Amino acid sequence: MVDGPLHPDALVRARGLTKAFGDFVAVDGVDFEVRRGEVFGFLGPNGAGKTSTMRMISCVSPSTGGELSVLHLDPRTDGPAIRSRIGVVPQEDNLDTELSVWDNFIVYGRYFGLPRRVLRERAQELLEFARLTDRRDDRVDPLSGGMKRRLTIARALINDPDLVLLDEPTTGLDPQARHLLWDRLYGLKRRGVTLIITTHYMDEAEQLCDRLVVMDQGRIVDEGSPRELIHRHVTPEVIELRFAEPAEQEAALSSAGEAAERIEVLADRLLLYTRDAEATHRALAERSIEPLTELTRRASLEDVFLALTGRTLEE
Amino acid sequence: MSVQDLVDHGRIAPPLDPRKRFLRLTERNVVGYVRAWPILLTGVVEPFLYLLSIGIGVGALVGDVTYAGRQVPYETFVASGMLATAAMNGAVFDTTFNFFIRLRYAKLYDAILATPLEPRDVALGEVTWALMRGTFYSAAFLVTMALFGLTESWWAVAALPATVLIGAAFASIGLAGATYLRSFLDFDFVNLAITPMFLFSATFFPLSQYPDALATVIRFTPLYQGVALCRALTTGEVGVGLLVHVAYLLAMVAVGVAVASRRIDGLLRS
Amino acid sequence: MRMTQSVWRALERELLVFVRTWRGSAFTAVVQPVLFLLAMGIGLGGLIDDGAGSASVRLDYLDFVAPGLLAASALLAVAGEALWGVMGGVKWMGQFKGMVATPMTPGDVYGGLVLSAGVRAGAAAIAFLVVAAVLGGVSSLWAPLAIVAAVLLAIVTMSALSAYAVRKEDDRTFPLIMRLGVIPMFLFSGTFFPVEQLPEVVQPIAVLSPLWHGVEVARDATTGTVDGWTLLHVGVLVAIAAAALPFGVRGFERRLTP
Numbered sequence: 001m002v003d004g005p006l007h008p009d010a011l012v013r014a015r016g017l018t019k020a021f022g023d024f025v026a027v028d029g030v031d032f033e034v035r036r037g038e039v040f041g042f043l044g045p046n047g048a049g050k051t052s053t054m055r056m057i058s059c060v061s062p063s064t065g066g067e068l069s070v071l072h073l074d075p076r077t078d079g080p081a082i083r084s085r086i087g088v089v090p091q092e093d094n095l096d097t098e099l100s101v102w103d104n105f106i107v108y109g110r111y112f113g114l115p116r117r118v119l120r121e122r123a124q125e126l127l128e129f130a131r132l133t134d135r136r137d138d139r140v141d142p143l144s145g146g147m148k149r150r151l152t153i154a155r156a157l158i159n160d161p162d163l164v165l166l167d168e169p170t171t172g173l174d175p176q177a178r179h180l181l182w183d184r185l186y187g188l189k190r191r192g193v194t195l196i197i198t199t200h201y202m203d204e205a206e207q208l209c210d211r212l213v214v215m216d217q218g219r220i221v222d223e224g225s226p227r228e229l230i231h232r233h234v235t236p237e238v239i240e241l242r243f244a245e246p247a248e249q250e251a252a253l254s255s256a257g258e259a260a261e262r263i264e265v266l267a268d269r270l271l272l273y274t275r276d277a278e279a280t281h282r283a284l285a286e287r288s289i290e291p292l293t294e295l296t297r298r299a300s301l302e303d304v305f306l307a308l309t310g311r312t313l314e315e
Numbered sequence: 316m317s318v319q320d321l322v323d324h325g326r327i328a329p330p331l332d333p334r335k336r337f338l339r340l341t342e343r344n345v346v347g348y349v350r351a352w353p354i355l356l357t358g359v360v361e362p363f364l365y366l367l368s369i370g371i372g373v374g375a376l377v378g379d380v381t382y383a384g385r386q387v388p389y390e391t392f393v394a395s396g397m398l399a400t401a402a403m404n405g406a407v408f409d410t411t412f413n414f415f416i417r418l419r420y421a422k423l424y425d426a427i428l429a430t431p432l433e434p435r436d437v438a439l440g441e442v443t444w445a446l447m448r449g450t451f452y453s454a455a456f457l458v459t460m461a462l463f464g465l466t467e468s469w470w471a472v473a474a475l476p477a478t479v480l481i482g483a484a485f486a487s488i489g490l491a492g493a494t495y496l497r498s499f500l501d502f503d504f505v506n507l508a509i510t511p512m513f514l515f516s517a518t519f520f521p522l523s524q525y526p527d528a529l530a531t532v533i534r535f536t537p538l539y540q541g542v543a544l545c546r547a548l549t550t551g552e553v554g555v556g557l558l559v560h561v562a563y564l565l566a567m568v569a570v571g572v573a574v575a576s577r578r579i580d581g582l583l584r585s
Numbered sequence: 586m587r588m589t590q591s592v593w594r595a596l597e598r599e600l601l602v603f604v605r606t607w608r609g610s611a612f613t614a615v616v617q618p619v620l621f622l623l624a625m626g627i628g629l630g631g632l633i634d635d636g637a638g639s640a641s642v643r644l645d646y647l648d649f650v651a652p653g654l655l656a657a658s659a660l661l662a663v664a665g666e667a668l669w670g671v672m673g674g675v676k677w678m679g680q681f682k683g684m685v686a687t688p689m690t691p692g693d694v695y696g697g698l699v700l701s702a703g704v705r706a707g708a709a710a711i712a713f714l715v716v717a718a719v720l721g722g723v724s725s726l727w728a729p730l731a732i733v734a735a736v737l738l739a740i741v742t743m744s745a746l747s748a749y750a751v752r753k754e755d756d757r758t759f760p761l762i763m764r765l766g767v768i769p770m771f772l773f774s775g776t777f778f779p780v781e782q783l784p785e786v787v788q789p790i791a792v793l794s795p796l797w798h799g800v801e802v803a804r805d806a807t808t809g810t811v812d813g814w815t816l817l818h819v820g821v822l823v824a825i826a827a828a829a830l831p832f833g834v835r836g837f838e839r840r841l842t843p
Contacts, residue, residue: 060428060584080331080431088429094422098347107343111430113331141755159430351757357764368772372782373629376646378637389632420677503612510617514624524628 009036011071011163011194012057018065019052026052028218029066034163034196039189041212042198043205043301045311048215050198051091054167057196058088071162084112087156087164091171093148095140101127101151102136109158122158129184130154146177150184157188164188166197170204182207202301214301214308221308226301233307234299235261235273239280241291242269252289259283264306271306273299331431339432340440341447348448355448359455362401366459369519370394380521383552387467394465395474395549396518398456399541402449402478403485404509409445410489411505415496424583434579438572442486449482450475460549468551477548481541484564487571488537494578512538517546540564591689595697598684600704614709618658619716625650625777626722640782644808651722652731652803653776655713659706659735660742660796664767667746668759671698675751675840682841691837695751699743699833706739707732717807725809734802737822741795744826748833751840770796775804798822 012034019027027049034040042050055061057070059079068075070082096104105123106116114122127133130150135143143151149169156164169185170178185208188195199205205212206226213223222229230236239260243249249270256263259280260272270291274280277296306312331339348355370390377389417423424437432440453475460466489505496502516538522530533539540560547557630646642649674681674694681694710732717723746762753759773783774796780788791797798818805815 058429060425062584080333080336080433083429084331084431090425090429092422094426096343096347096423096426099343100350103346107346108426108430110342111339111427111432113336113339113431354757354760357761361764361768364769364772368777372773372778373633374638375640375782376633376638376642376778377629378632378635378639380632389638506612506617510620514620515628519624520628520632524631 010034011036012040012196013069014053014066015068016066017053017056017063017068019049019056019061020064025218027056030213030215030218030220032213032220032223034194036162036194037192038210039185039195039197039208041205041209042196042215043200043202043209043212043305044198044215045200047217049218050215051167053215054165054196054198058086058165059083084159085162087159087161089153089156089164089166089169091167093152095148095152095155097140100137100139101132101143104140104151104155105158108155112159114159119158122160126154126157129157129187131180144177146173146180149173149177149181153181153184157193161193163194163196166195168198168200170199170201178204202305205301212301214305216305216309216311222304229301229304230299232304234303235275236299237274237277238297238299238303239272239274239277239284240269240293240295240297241272241284241289242293244292248291252291255287256284256289257287259287259289264303266312271303273303333433336432337436337439337443340427340437341443344440344444345447355451358405358448358452362397362452362456363459365397365401366390366394366456366463369397370463370465381523382521382546382550387550390463391465391467391550392521392546393519394460394463395546396516396542398453398460398474398478398549399481399545400513400516400518400538401456402453402481403538403541404513405449405452406445406482406484406486407489407505407509409448410441410486411493411496411502414441414490414493415502418493418579418582424579428583434583435576437579438490438575441490442483442572445486446479446482449486450479453478453482466549468549468553470547470551470553471549474545474548477541477544480561480564480568481544484537484541484567484571487568487575489571491571491574491578494575494582512536516542518542537563537567589688589690589693591687592693592696592700594687595684595689595693596700596704597697599697599701611709614658614662614705615712615716617661618654618709618713621654621658622647622651622713622717622720622722625654626720640778642779645722647720647722648724648808649804650777651717651720652734652807653800655710655717655731655807656734656738656799656803657771657774657776657796658713659710659738659799660767661771662709663702663706663739663742664746664763666702667698667743668750668762669756671747671750672753672756672759676755681837685841691841692834694841695744695747695833695837698747699740699830702739702743703736707736710735714807723807725807727806727809727811730806730811730815731803733819734799734806734822737802737819737826738795738799741822741826741829744829744833748829748836751833751836770794775800795822795825 010033014030014032016029016031017027018025018029030053042053044050052061056063056068056075059070059075059082062076071085073082075082096107099107102123105126106119109119109122127136130153132147132151135147140148140151153166153169170181173181182204185195197208209226211223211225212229213220214229215221222232224232241252243252253263253265253270256272260274262273264271264273272280302312370393374389374393379386380389380392382392427437428434457466457471457475461471492505515533516536517533522533525533540563544557544560547553626647630650633646684694685691714723714728714731718728749762750759774780774791774794776796780791780797783791798821801818802815805811
């Protein structure tokens with residue numbers, strides 16, 4: 001158990017939590033707290049330690065250092081009790097391909113020791129939730145990627161969990177399937193289910209998360225709501241400039257000077273952070289900087305990550 | 316706060332009885348196979364065909380063989396050997412091939428270990444299912460033997476629990492072994508272990524056909540214990556010595572389940 | 586028929602895979618039949634040659650069962666690969682889809698599989714014959730003809746079963762094919778005892794078994810009783826393969842053409 005006063009609604013609490021595989025430290029002493037009813041996000045590139053953290057929370061991977069409590073219990077000794085109260089959606093669907101859609105619900109529910117009568121009711125509701133009612137008796141294999149994902153998520157809800165862990169829930173889905181899935185996750189949020197999400201998609205984190213931590217190389221580099229993080233690290237507006245030649249970008253950079261508060265140089269473009277895009281545009285025109293394309297947008301978590309780590313997420 | 320406190324305060328449902336959790340995995344397999352019953356049923360046919368071919372067909376060429384100091388028809392002799400080997404083959408196939416696919420490709424156990432089930436439950440649940448299936452096949456085979464007049468004593472009824480024990484022994488060892496397999500190519504090692512046992516454990520011909528030294532070695536091999544046990548029971552040549560075979564097979568169960576649980580834990584919970 | 590010259594590339598690929606994984610293939614194709622030969626030919630043969638049985642094979646049992654096992658192992662070694670291997674190639678691992686992204690046609694992929702099954706069965710048969718000869722189970726200089734039986738059986742098995750497997754979405758029916766097709770064939774095609782011992786009503790069914798034709802060719806060869814019938818059995822095997830090939834090419838084309 002973690003010592004010290006708990007936030008009364010802290011469902012997950014980590015202090016100095018560490019996971020090492022031999023010499024490689026995947027999670028390097030992280031502190032965080034997830035409160036009841038919120039959507040909490042781990043944002044970071046692949047390899048940042050998000051999945052390792054999730055596996056520790058879901059009690060399938062023992063921590064190698066620090067403290068962790070989940071649902072006020074200790075994963076080291078109360079694994080089965082904790083797992084009976086959480087729902088886990090892994091990065092790759094691990095549906096039971098030997099069973100039908102319906103049996104996936106029933107059999108999975110039986111692992112939690114739930115009576116069949118209860119399971120039949122819940123499975124019916126969850127089929128509707130996943131919009132798979134007409135595929136009830138089909139096998140899992142022929143379902144589309146989006147359907148499998150929805151089924152995996154719905155199946156994770158069969159035990160009516162207090163806490164649902166979703167690892168990269170929309171990776172590999174087409175935009176339409178992603179939006180349908182987000183809609184389902186909003187639904188859960190409205191019902192007061194506590195969600196923990198890992199993602200390397202900025203838009204996903206911004207849309208879904210109440211609070212999030214930014215992870216990089218096993219460490220937490222900052223935390224807060226998406227709005228707070230943007231406010232703290234970057235200006236509200238960004239202008240992206242692309243040039244025909246690297247030399248032009250070079251020249252523009254040296255003459256842009258005071259046109260923006262801060263300038264980030266990427267391989268293929270310049271990012272100008274500003275509080276007043278109009279003024280910046282005027283300043284660029286005065287300096288006769290004429291990029292190939294010019295895009296003005298709101299600052300996003302992508303910019304926060306860049307400011308915090310000096311790297312883009314897709315690298 | 317302890318789990319008990321939370322249960323007492325009505326915060327969480329009472330946990331599954333840890334001693335019975337493994338039955339949930341067995342239940343999953345029952346649900347999965349109920350739909351595949353034709354395949355399950357054809358499993359009965361295979362040993363029956365072997366009995367017709369080797370027992371009756373080759374038996375006509377052989378005549379009688381000497382067993383326990385008396386002459387028995389070859390088909391009676393070989394049927395008990397097949398009863399034991401069928402129990403072994405079924406158990407090994409279930410726990411190596413099926414288990415391997417579920418472990419490495421289908422990621423079935425990753426999903427299951429996210430529920431209250433523990434690695435030990437997975438191992439026990441799979442072995443239990445292999446035994447249920449095996450018992451069904453063995454019972455069918457024993458009935459066939461009786462109908463063909465290949466059982467010579469009421470002790471033959473005890474051959475059914477004997478096949479369950481053989482199945483348990485090989486299922487446990489098979490499960491432990493399967494955790495070491497890295498790819499389908501490694502199944503050659505499984506074949507390399509099974510085929511010689513299948514052919515040389517006094518299944519098809521008595522130990523007297525071997526040079527003495529070789530016969531002694533064979534007396535210590537795992538399948539021989541099963542063949543000797545089944546043959547003694549179906550022919551009614553029962554003695555206290557059979558308990559040695561029983562003990563040997565029980566030890567295989569204990570070692571196999573212990574190793575398999577530890578290995579599954581290491582593979583899935585890192 | 587849409588096989589092109591790339592079929593040799595496909596054969597090369599299959600043989601390369603074989604070289605990489607020879608240990609396992611050598612076991613199923615050579616060691617396993619040799620173990621059967623020791624158990625049946627020597628161990629069981631010792632009992633049979635005492636002559637106490639009601640029926641007889643009119644030969645040393647080793648001489649009788651060696652060609653039977655040679656032919657049967659060509660069937661058994663190829664059957665699993667033709668079913669699960671092909672399912673793996675089109676679905677689980679999908680390497681066939683990668684192959685047809687090159688100038689290779691689906692027909693080439695199929696042709697490569699069939700040819701390599703033949704080449705490997707031939708190599709395995711040679712190894713088995715040498716062992717059988719050393720043990721004293723070969724009594725004629727015609728024996729190398731038995732290799733032809735193994736090659737043809739492998740080609741028949743691969744061409745027919747892979748044509749079936751490539752049309753299937755999953756492997757659920759494969760155990761049925763093995764249990765109700767391949768295993769009965771293995772047990773009742775004159776491998777372990779003469780077909781004449783079967784009840785008379787069943788005997789004509791053996792004629793439908795490709796393995797029986799293969800066993801007859803191999804046994805005629807190793808025991809030196811080659812005659813017109815031998816040629817007829819070879820002809821039947823060639824005819825079955827020829828009938829299966831177009832069916833297989835069509836199946837592979839349907840499955841692998843994007």
